[in-house]
Amino acid sequence: MTPLDLSPAPGAAPRGAMLRSQTAMELKLLLRNGEQVLLTIVIPLILLLAGTRSDRIVDLGPGRPIDVITPGVLALAVLSTSFTSLAIATGFERRYGVLKRLGASPLPRSGLVIGKITAVVLVEVAQLALLSGVALLLGWEPAAGVLPWLWLALLAVLGTSAFGSLALLIAGTLRAEATLALANLVYVVLLVAGAVLVPLDRYPDAAQSVLALLPSAALAEGLRDTFAAGAPHWSALAVLAGWTAVAGLLTTRSFTWE
Amino acid sequence: MSHAAVEVTDLVMRYGDVTAVDGLSLRVEPGTVTSILGPNGAGKTTTIETCEGFRRPHSGRVRVLGLDPVADAAELRPRVGVMLQSGGAWLGVRAEEMLRHMASLHAHPLDVSALIARLGMSSFARTSYRRLSGGERQRLSLAMAIVGRPELLFLDEPSAGLDPQSRRATWDLVAELREHGVTTVLTTHFMDEAEVLSDFVHIVDSGRVIASGSPGELSGDGSRNTIRVTARPGLALGPIADRLPAGSSIEEPVPGQYVVTGDVCPPLVTAVARWFGDQDVLVESMLVERQSLEDRFLELTGKALR
Numbered sequence: 026m027t028p029l030d031l032s033p034a035p036g037a038a039p040r041g042a043m044l045r046s047q048t049a050m051e052l053k054l055l056l057r058n059g060e061q062v063l064l065t066i067v068i069p070l071i072l073l074l075a076g077t078r079s080d081r082i083v084d085l086g087p088g089r090p091i092d093v094i095t096p097g098v099l100a101l102a103v104l105s106t107s108f109t110s111l112a113i114a115t116g117f118e119r120r121y122g123v124l125k126r127l128g129a130s131p132l133p134r135s136g137l138v139i140g141k142i143t144a145v146v147l148v149e150v151a152q153l154a155l156l157s158g159v160a161l162l163l164g165w166e167p168a169a170g171v172l173p174w175l176w177l178a179l180l181a182v183l184g185t186s187a188f189g190s191l192a193l194l195i196a197g198t199l200r201a202e203a204t205l206a207l208a209n210l211v212y213v214v215l216l217v218a219g220a221v222l223v224p225l226d227r228y229p230d231a232a233q234s235v236l237a238l239l240p241s242a243a244l245a246e247g248l249r250d251t252f253a254a255g256a257p258h259w260s261a262l263a264v265l266a267g268w269t270a271v272a273g274l275l276t277t278r279s280f281t282w283e
Numbered sequence: 284m285s286h287a288a289v290e291v292t293d294l295v296m297r298y299g300d301v302t303a304v305d306g307l308s309l310r311v312e313p314g315t316v317t318s319i320l321g322p323n324g325a326g327k328t329t330t331i332e333t334c335e336g337f338r339r340p341h342s343g344r345v346r347v348l349g350l351d352p353v354a355d356a357a358e359l360r361p362r363v364g365v366m367l368q369s370g371g372a373w374l375g376v377r378a379e380e381m382l383r384h385m386a387s388l389h390a391h392p393l394d395v396s397a398l399i400a401r402l403g404m405s406s407f408a409r410t411s412y413r414r415l416s417g418g419e420r421q422r423l424s425l426a427m428a429i430v431g432r433p434e435l436l437f438l439d440e441p442s443a444g445l446d447p448q449s450r451r452a453t454w455d456l457v458a459e460l461r462e463h464g465v466t467t468v469l470t471t472h473f474m475d476e477a478e479v480l481s482d483f484v485h486i487v488d489s490g491r492v493i494a495s496g497s498p499g500e501l502s503g504d505g506s507r508n509t510i511r512v513t514a515r516p517g518l519a520l521g522p523i524a525d526r527l528p529a530g531s532s533i534e535e536p537v538p539g540q541y542v543v544t545g546d547v548c549p550p551l552v553t554a555v556a557r558w559f560g561d562q563d564v565l566v567e568s569m570l571v572e573r574q575s576l577e578d579r580f581l582e583l584t585g586k587a588l589r
Contacts, residue, residue: 028397029393029394029397029398029401030393030432031393031429031432031459031460031463031465032432032463032464032465033432033433033434033463033464033465034390034391034432035361035362035389035390035391035431035432035433035434036361036389036390036391037360037361037388037389037390038387038388038389038390039390042387043387043388046384046387046388047384047388050376050380050384053380054373054375054376057375058375117374118373121370121371121372121373121374122367122369122370122371122372123370123371123372123373125337125367125370125371126365126367126370126371126372126427128337129335129336129337129360129363129365129367130360130385130388130431131360131361131388131389131431132388133357282337283337
């Protein structure tokens with residue numbers, strides 16, 4: 026056993042090493058949490074499988090059910106990880122003094138945020154790869170070429186920015202229990218009424234113009250347009266960018282670390 | 284002359300209408316163990332957390348290692364070890380995992396396995412934080428504070444919730460860190476902790492420092508020490524009172540318990556013992572008591588510590 030040398034030898038680890046360590050920790054804790062895995066993988070997978078039979082449950086409109094449901098499930102995967110999962114995890118980190126303790130460590134605050142974002146992005150890459158793969162096996166026929174996949178990446182980044190900012194806004198201002206409740210409630214409400222799985226044009230005419238402004242509708246419609254026609258409508262990008270700007274600004278103004 | 288490790292000048296901190304810290308000033312010399320002693324709600328945690336850079340002073344000035352804890356946080360964080368009063372780890376993280384993570388954020392951390400052995404953490408190293416007892420969480424929190432080999436340590440109630448053995452281990456570690464040149468600032472509401480551990484004590488009450496000094500200085504100069512004698516009750520005290528030196532007095536607050544107050548010196552002890560002997564009264568016990576920090580605190584604040 027190495028003897029303990031208690032003499033001072035202060036110093037921060039190299040920035041890259043700190044970021045790797047923090048991201049690995051975030052990922053490890055995320056994967057260890059059964060509810061999070063259920064939320065991010067199992068539920069979208071079930072909905073994808075059920076969605077191929079969805080014509081018996083709900084009218085998704087013209088087109089084969091798998092082609093309509095798959096972009097919606099991909100949008101749901103982004104929503105679950107970048108919003109619900111991130112909000113709940115951050116809320117409890119704040120509650121249990123983790124943010125405060127790490128705030129006193131050499132890890133810079135930007136490193137804390139980058140670690141979170143990297144972990145979210147890595148989980149999303151795994152989710153999108155798995156769900157797209159399963160959808161292709163089930164007979165999904167996305168628009169041809171590489172371009173739709175690049176649009177998917179851009180929309181996922183924009184969606185993650187918008188939902189992630191909203192998640193931090195809630196987690197940084199409300200109590201952890203309230204964050205837990207609200208993050209789950211918003212997830213369910215958007216899933217049912219946010220034009221995630223059911224295309225916007227299946228909703229009542231009066232509701233469409235309002236629903237179109239939701240980040241969930243923008244992301245899901247953007248993905249449906251992308252995989253049906255090759256590109257999203259510009260309004261989808263604008264709505265997501267708008268939500269990112271507003272929520273991001275409010276978050277930086279209101280977030281408290283304890 | 285190097286500057287102070289910590290220098291707080293006229294610090295004022297408010298939460299809404301409540302003034303938690305009200306013009307507090309204190310100084311911590313490098314290489315010392317300094318205790319901030321006071322009852323709950325005295326402003327200890329607020330003061331220490333302001334030094335840690337968590338809060339911005341409403342007024343007054345705080346310097347840590349000569350730097351501003353908020354503006355120079357990036358420079359200070361690697362040099363300062365922090366033990367929060369509670370929490371600080373993910374519920375799902377294992378004790379050793381958390382400690383290794385903290386170590387990974389530092390350039391020259393302590394050997395984690397050796398630290399775990401030293402603090403007696405082996406039995407719960409693989410237990411998740413959620414399942415740790417209060418005392419185990421305290422030990423992990425202390426380990427997290429020192430793993431980065433800081434030059435200055437802030438410990439907020441380090442032995443709260445510890446059993447006597449762990450408490451002793453914590454004290455030994457703080458003493459050993461001091462031998463290696465680490466400066467420690469700790470808050471406590473345990474008199475014995477402040478008395479045993481620190482070179483210097485600041486007694487805080489209602490957001491102000493009401494007394495400062497070494498434990499010996501604060502306990503008093505001996506003029507208020509006592510001799511406690513147990514003997515047959517109901518002795519007439521007039522004759523002995525005449526034979527005691529000026530400034531001393533004797534009373535029997537409880538039947539059979541005699542208390543001599545005054546400048547306790549060998550002649551006084553001898554005089555008291557002889558008087559009981561002359562009366563042919565058997566002294567069952569005789570105890571010389573130094574005024575403790577606790578007595579001093581009660582005298583200063585009129586409040587009992589918990």
